[in-house]
Amino acid sequence: MENQYEIVMGLETHVRIKSETKMFCACRNAVELADEPNLHTCPYCMAFPGALPVLNERVIDLAVRAGQAMRCTVNETSVFDRKSYFYPDNPSGFQITQLYHPIVQHGVVRALVGDEVKSFKIERMHIEADAGKLIHSGTKTLCDYNRAGSPLMEIVTEPDFRSKEDVIGYLEELQKLMRWCGASDADMEKGQLRCDVNISIRKKGETKLNNRVELKNINSFSAIGRAIDNEYKRQIKIVETGGVVSQETRGWDDEKGMSSSQRSKEDAMDYRYFPEPDLPPLVITKEFIEERSIGDLPIDRRLKYVNEYKLQADDARILSASRELSDFYEELVKQSGDAKKSCSYITTILFTLFDVHGEAISFNNLKFGVEELARVITLVNKDEISSTNAKVVVEELFLNxxxxxxxxxxxxxxxVSDTEALKAIAEKVLADNPGQVAEYKSGKENLFGFFVGQCMKASAGQGNPKMFTEILKGIL
Ligand SMILES: [Zn+2]
Structure with a gap:
């Protein structure tokens, strides 16, 4: 029965902008949770009469970068609107947002879903001020306004999603893009990225969009998958029993594994939107927008690493996940001319060193320049040092x-690549081990590795193993 139906989804994602201060006042932006409630508040964000908004330029800076990362059109003129609603998380009784003329629209996010590159269209992105947080405790409700007035981006997609894998693929890529352009850390656990999913179903082959349900309160990537599966089945059950899915907002309860109705279309609020009287239209220049354009995106790098550099898919994913790591890798490849070794020196040797020495992986504060690591790779490729000794050099670079x-x-x-010196060592090793030589000659060929090992030992690790191999083959 289920395979007669297709699921159609669109996403609304809120991303917390990583500016130092709030959107319209000088209070610290609560990117992380503050030490205590109501620490970062002032007459403006507590809506004292007469306090007026002053737009934070950094918010616009980061929002434009995010728009560029989503390959959107950034509008030179956008307008702030006032959305009225009365609720204790919002001291002013309204929220400043952008309804009719958003700052960013018409873009696309490309993401890998399985092995396939899919494109998801962005309808619009606007900026708005967040509300405070209500903490329900027993019979009381406590208000924390640290978050009130913090800047958010709301990113709205077209209904382009047909599976939970699509949704998760898009969200993972969106998270990377936000980090890549510096607009947000987009950490879902810290509430820096929140996602509502609009879901409807239709018989396969139909083109009409049916009533949709907006699912809210989804707090992790894995919960998204469960929430979508549940809603898909719920809607099929309604349609199959002759009912009509009602257009409503439902809250997902991940512990119970079910959703419940929060608001139906009939009792949708009238927000009385109108242009915000305390703020003029936002006008930015072409130059401001162009200066914030972004070249390669993580997906471009990831595909290049697989298709051109022939890296494993997993390595390509890791090396393209953050901009600092990806830029470091790109420079290492450029200087060493060896994409594969550059990959393994980062993902095996350096990552192990970070781990062993209990440090978080970071490529901004390394004690050595990328050119030194490139030099190690070059020395190995020229047979001037062994790959075992290369690790010793990298560790020393890493530590000191x-x-x-x-x-x-x-x-x-x-x-040592001096043929005569190496030959003398090899001859001595064979002379010292007559028993093994006899066994080797009678067919026990796996003893060859033993001879190479003994030669390396006799040369205190400095002999060139490839040359020892050649020399031993010649003598034996
Ligand atoms: Zn404030």
Whole structure:
């Protein structure tokens, strides 16, 4: 029965902008939870009579960057509107938002869903001030206004989603884009990214959109999948028993694994929108917009790493996840000329060092420049140091900084590639192990590795293993 129906979804996502201060006043923006309630408040965000909004330029700066990251049109003129509603989380009795003329519209977010690159259209993105937070405790409700007046972006998509995998793929990419352009950390657990899903179903082949249900209160990526599955089944059941899905807002309860009605279309509020009288239209210049354009996006880098650099899909995903890491990798490839080794030196050697030394992975505060790591890779590729010793050099760079060549010399790690010297060592090793030589010659060929190992040992690790291999083959 289920496979007769297709699910049609659109998303409304709120992303908290990472500015230092709030949208219209100098209070600290509550990007993270504050130490105590109502710490970051002032006469403006507490709506004292006569206090007026002053727009924070940084909010516009970051919103424009986010618009560019979503490949949207950024409007040179947008307008703030007043949305009236009365609720204790909102001292002023209205919210400043943008209804009719948003700052950003008509874009696209490309995301990998499975192996397929899919495009999800962005209808619009506007900026608005957040409300405070209500804490229900026993019979009382407590109000915390740290968040009141914090800047948000509301990103609205077209109904382009046909599966929960689409939705999660898009949200993961959106999260990356927000971090990539610096507009937000978009951490869902910290409430920096919140998502409402509009869901309707229709018989496959139909084009008409049916009544939709807006699902709210979804707090994690995994909860989204569960909420969508549940709503899809609920709507099919209604239609199959001859009913009509009513247009309403439902709240998802992840613990109970079910949703419940919050508001129907009939009791939708009248927000009495009108242009905000305390703020003129927002006008920004073409130059302001162009200066904030963004080149490669994470998805572009990720696809390049797979298609051009031939990296494993998982490595490509990791190396394109953050801008600082991806930029570091790009520079390492440029200087070393070796995309695969550049990948493994980061994802195995460096990541292990971060882990072993209990440090968070960060490429902004390394004790060495990318050119030193590139030099290590070059030395390995020229057979001047062994890959085992390369790890020693990288660890020294990681812990104490310095120059790769100086470390190689100080620790005597440069490989001996003098044929005569290596030949003498190989001959001595064979002379010292007559029993093994006899066994090898009678067919026990896996002893070859033993001879190479003994040669490496005899040269104190400085002999070139490839040359030892050649020499031993010649003698044996
Ligand atoms: Zn304030």
């Amino acid at each position: 900084g310095g120059k790769a060549d100086a470390i190689v010399d100080a620790k005597k790690l440069r490989q």
